[in-house]
Amino acid sequence: MKTSRRHFLMLSVGVGSSLALSRAACAETANRLSEADPNARALAYVEDASKVDKAKFPSYAAGQTCANCSLFQGKATDAYGGCTLFGDKQVAARGWCSSYTNM
Structure with a gap:
């Protein structure tokens, strides 16, 4: 042919x-942030907020996720987005870290 x-x-x-x-x-x-990353470990970042150790982090409240944190730079509908704490790394929208803030 x-x-x-x-x-x-x-x-x-x-x-x-x-x-x-x-x-x-x-x-x-x-470009996604790994839970094993030293900066992520320092801030107790987890990709799934339902896995936060509530005994270790009593400030955690149900419903807190990266998607509704004031530091999250993506849209609430994005699966991953930027975070001012982690430079160019993308965090999971359903994730959480000890620096969560909703101001």
Whole structure:
């Protein structure tokens, strides 16, 4: 089967755009804050606020999440967003840390 130049170019564009999308997805995942990160550990960051040790952090109240913290820089509907405490790292909207504030 002979491949035309037009078919080759269309295939190349499709493959190139797929690679760009997967690279962007990897970069987004790589930029997420890990609970093992030293700064995250210092502030007791957890990706799931339901896992906060309430005995260790009595200031935690049900419903407190990064999404409704005044330091969260994403939209309330975003799964991950920026936080002024963690630089360019993305925090989970459903997460929590000991610096939670809603002022």
